[in-house]
Amino acid sequence: MTAETTTTTTLPRSVPTGISLGLGARIHRRLAAVPTAVLWLIVGLWTLPSLGMLVSSFRAEDAVKTTGWWTVVTDPKLTLDNYRAVFSTAGTDSPDMWRHFLNSLAIVIPATIIPIALAAFAAYAFAWMDFKGKTWLFVGVVALMAVPIQMSLIPLLQLYTGGAHLTIGGQTLTLFPDLNLAGTPAAAWLTHIGFGLPLAIFLLHNYISALPRDIFEAATIDGADHMQIFRRLVIPLSVPALAAFGIFQFLWVWNDYLVALSFIGGAPDKAPMTIRLATLSGGRGQDWHLLTAAAFVSIALPLAVFFALQRFFVRGLLAGSVKG
Amino acid sequence: MxxxxxxxxxxxxxxxxxxxxxxxxxxxxxxxxxxxxxxxxxxxxxxxxxxxxxxxxxxxxxxxxxxxxxxxxxxxxxxxxxxxxxxxxxxxxxxxxxxxxxxxxxxxxxxxxxxxxxxxxxxxxxxxxxxxxxxxxxxxxxxxxxxxxxxxxxxxxxxxxxxxxxxxxxxxxxxxxxxxxxxxxxxxxxxxxxxxxxxxxxxxxxxxxxxxxxxxxxxxxxxxxxxxLFVAAFIGSPAMNLLDVGLEQNGDQLEAVLNAGRLIVPPAVLAARPGLLAYAGGRVVVGIRPEHLHDPAIGSDHGPARIRGVVELRESLGAVIDLHLRVHAKPAVTTETRQAAGDIELLERQAQVGESVVVATVDSRSKARVGETVELVVDTERAHFFDPETGQAIWD
Structure with missing residues (x-):
């Protein structure tokens, strides 16, 4: 339906005039079907590899390495061996997959919840509170989005292992204590919080500043202070934005490899699933058939989070608040 | 409380x-x-x-x-x-x-x-x-x-x-x-x-x-x-008619001179607004509410003051009729009336040609038709007067 109405307006003017209406209508109908067809094509292209991987994860090692996954149609031999191998610890020095799953959770939960909470406060302040230097502070926060994470890996690692100290004339001032965080989940989630915050503040600020001013004024007159307005109005009304950022941040952190490798790479028992996935395939990639099963183990939680949170993408949350 | x-x-x-x-x-x-x-x-x-x-x-x-x-x-x-x-x-x-x-x-x-x-x-x-x-x-x-x-x-x-x-x-x-x-x-x-x-x-x-x-x-x-003037123009619907007129002394009475004719200022008005005398020989803004214009054919006991114009528009509201008359008289153009006017350009054009549109709210039995030239009774006893410079009402 939508595709049809959009193409009505974009139908090229070069369609020759004078041809019969029947042909014109037919051309129109053909063109109208194009966007839908393209969409299906993209969906197909996108889904096919995932489907292939899912099928492969249930095939035996030999089969995976010698024939394509589609041969399953003619030769349906499925096994759970790959999954068993992924969850077993036999022949390795690393803990089992559940351990890594929990390690991932230990990173992803604080790395998702803390920046959302902090960013919501900051976004509200930037949007609705008056204080000196607000504009420049906001510009500064947004500018932080441009800092590449690779550039800060070494300085951060130094900070986590040795703290930050300033020595002036024999006096040493400790700016950041030596917490010896390297190899702990805290090193990873602290980093994720830092790099997630600018975008979170920016996104939430855009949403929160667009809430109608009148309801804040009404609440002020009703006797609410900033904290009460934040808690009782801003948070409930910002749920779609919070959920959207929550999903993104969750996925980024869950799928992160670089930060985890840099800060926890030296401690295999603390490593999240992504690190374990990389080692699973073997030093020369000879065990890549195991990756198919491991990837599906790893994808399970993000999928659950996505479907759990997507119902918060409610439209019309502000309906009936203010007119016009 | x-x-x-x-x-x-x-x-x-x-x-x-x-x-x-x-x-x-x-x-x-x-x-x-x-x-x-x-x-x-x-x-x-x-x-x-x-x-x-x-x-x-x-x-x-x-x-x-x-x-x-x-x-x-x-x-x-x-x-x-x-x-x-x-x-x-x-x-x-x-x-x-x-x-x-x-x-x-x-x-x-x-x-x-x-x-x-x-x-x-x-x-x-x-x-x-x-x-x-x-x-x-x-x-x-x-x-x-x-x-x-x-x-x-x-x-x-x-x-x-x-x-x-x-x-x-x-x-x-x-x-x-x-x-x-x-x-x-x-x-x-x-x-x-x-x-x-x-x-x-x-x-x-x-x-x-x-x-x-x-x-x-x-x-x-x-x-x-x-x-x-602003209050006069802003309050009331249809708005008060505001005309820029000359004020002349004729014996012991004052007359407001419109291009279309003369309106005698009644003694009672003069007694209530003695300040008007100071404007003799000068100009004032006279204000007439639409309901203080009557069709002479309906009712009797009308005063002598008349205003003549061509009916441009006849709006029947059921109980009453609003007649829009094109009258030979300059509309008052001041900061106040400009601000209260819906269409400033129209007001200025009218002032240039010395014609205004006067709105009269008359009895629904009125037979006035569009295009006709009609004469309406002006209830001068209830007219308002304003200083064209300051916009203030003239009282004492």
């Missing part, structure tokens, strides 16, 4: 625009005061200053016997109704109404009782569990009212609360609000740009223009004795 006193209130924005200039207003305890004026006249700003949503640049604001200049809105004991309702969309009607009481930490039983009472007063009981999005415009407006009355504040502040409703509902809600205010006897400041609302609802009406208070009086007084 409290009086609201504004003393020399000023509002100057950081971009140095002066929104409110030396506003003095004494709102009596229990009064329904309407602030009226064209858009941008500062009426909403004044209201927001009383509410505490805008800082006061200078001057003193008293509510009751307290100076509240620096008090937060919640400490001023006021409630406000916003033009676009400003309901909390994620809360039910009951929660919306209860919000202020809940924040104030009132006991649950008391909150329930007061919400029930407010809902009863505004006939909102069937919708207490609905969300604002499920309500009609009129119902939302009543919820906004409920949120205000439930707190039993000293002062109600209402910022064009009916302007988003359709015409019929607006007339109904006008009565609802007015009756509610009379029952509760709560001091109310009501902002509107609709002069019908101002006239019908207010105990007194304050007319603002460009941040200045022009006149504050009972609606009848405002209508009968407008203090200046």
């Amino acid at each position: 409290a009086a609201v006193v504004l003393e020399q209130l000023n509002k100057i924005y950081p971009n140095s625009s002066h929104a409110i200039i030396d506003l003095d207003l004494d709102i009596i305890d229990g009064e329904f005061l309407v602030l009226v004026g064209p858009s941008g006249c500062g009426k909403s700003t004044a209201l927001r200053m009383i509410a505490g949503l805008e800082d006061i640049s200078s001057g003193v604001l008293r509510i009751g016997d307290r100076v509240v200049n620096d008090l937060a809105p919640k400490d001023r004991d006021i409630a406000m109704v916003f033009q676009n309702y400003a309901l909390y969309p994620h809360m039910t009607v009951a929660q919306n109404i209860a919000f202020a009481l809940k924040l104030a930490g009132r006991p649950k039983a008391e909150i329930n009782e007061r919400v029930q009472h407010a809902a009863q007063t505004l006939q909102l009981e069937p919708w207490l569990d609905r969300k604002p999005g499920q309500l009609s415009g009129g119902q939302r407006q009543r919820v906004a009212m409920g949120r205000a009355i439930v707190r039993d504040p000293a002062v109600f502040l209402m910022d064009e609360p009916l302007s988003n409703l359709d015409a019929k509902l607006r007339v109904q809600m006008r009565a609802v609000v007015a009756r509610l205010q009379r029952d509760l006897k709560t001091t109310t400041v009501y902002v509107t740009h609709d002069q019908v609302e101002a006239m019908t609802m207010g105990d007194r009406v304050a007319v603002l223009r460009d941040g200045r208070l022009l006149q504050v009086d009972a609606p009848e007084t405002l209508y009968e004795r407008p203090a200046d």
Whole structure:
């Protein structure tokens, strides 16, 4: 339906005039079907590899390495061996997959919840509170989005292992204590919080500043202070934005490899699933058939989070608040 | 219950625009005061200053016997109704109404009782569990009212609360609000740009223009004795006809000279407005309300004054007919009439050719037809006179 109405307006003017209406209508109908067809094509292209991987994860090692996954149609031999191998610890020095799953959770939960909470406060302040230097502070926060994470890996690692100290004339001032965080989940989630915050503040600020001013004024007159307005109005009304950022941040952190490798790479028992996935395939990639099963183990939680949170993408949350 | 006193209130924005200039207003305890004026006249700003949503640049604001200049809105004991309702969309009607009481930490039983009472007063009981999005415009407006009355504040502040409703509902809600205010006897400041609302609802009406208070009086007084040209042009629908005329002394009587003829200033008017004598030989603006022009064919006992013109438009309203007459007379063009005019260009063009359109509200039996030249009776006893330079009404 939508595709049809959009193409009505974009139908090229070069369609020759004078041809019969029947042909014109037919051309129109053909063109109208194009966007839908393209969409299906993209969906197909996108889904096919995932489907292939899912099928492969249930095939035996030999089969995976010698024939394509589609041969399953003619030769349906499925096994759970790959999954068993992924969850077993036999022949390795690393803990089992559940351990890594929990390690991932230990990173992803604080790395998702803390920046959302902090960013919501900051976004509200930037949007609705008056204080000196607000504009420049906001510009500064947004500018932080441009800092590449690779550039800060070494300085951060130094900070986590040795703290930050300033020595002036024999006096040493400790700016950041030596917490010896390297190899702990805290090193990873602290980093994720830092790099997630600018975008979170920016996104939430855009949403929160667009809430109608009148309801804040009404609440002020009703006797609410900033904290009460934040808690009782801003948070409930910002749920779609919070959920959207929550999903993104969750996925980024869950799928992160670089930060985890840099800060926890030296401690295999603390490593999240992504690190374990990389080692699973073997030093020369000879065990890549195991990756198919491991990837599906790893994808399970993000999928659950996505479907759990997507119902918060409610439209019309502000309906009936203010007119016009 | 409290009086609201504004003393020399000023509002100057950081971009140095002066929104409110030396506003003095004494709102009596229990009064329904309407602030009226064209858009941008500062009426909403004044209201927001009383509410505490805008800082006061200078001057003193008293509510009751307290100076509240620096008090937060919640400490001023006021409630406000916003033009676009400003309901909390994620809360039910009951929660919306209860919000202020809940924040104030009132006991649950008391909150329930007061919400029930407010809902009863505004006939909102069937919708207490609905969300604002499920309500009609009129119902939302009543919820906004409920949120205000439930707190039993000293002062109600209402910022064009009916302007988003359709015409019929607006007339109904006008009565609802007015009756509610009379029952509760709560001091109310009501902002509107609709002069019908101002006239019908207010105990007194304050007319603002460009941040200045022009006149504050009972609606009848405002209508009968407008203090200046702007008030005269702004209050009344259709608007007062304002003509630029010469004033000549003829023996012991004054005559207003229109291009179309002469109108004798009756002795009674001259006695009431002795100041007019000083304008003899000069120019004044004469104001005639549409209902003070009559069709001579209907009724008798008409005075001698007449005005002649061609009927351009005949609007039958059922009970009466509005006749738009093209008359040989210069319309008054001053800053005040320009501001009150709907179409400034038209007004200026008319002034150039020395023709105005005079509106007469005549009896529905009038036989005047479009295109005809007609003569109407002018009730000169009720004419208004203004200084064309200052715009002030001429009295003594």
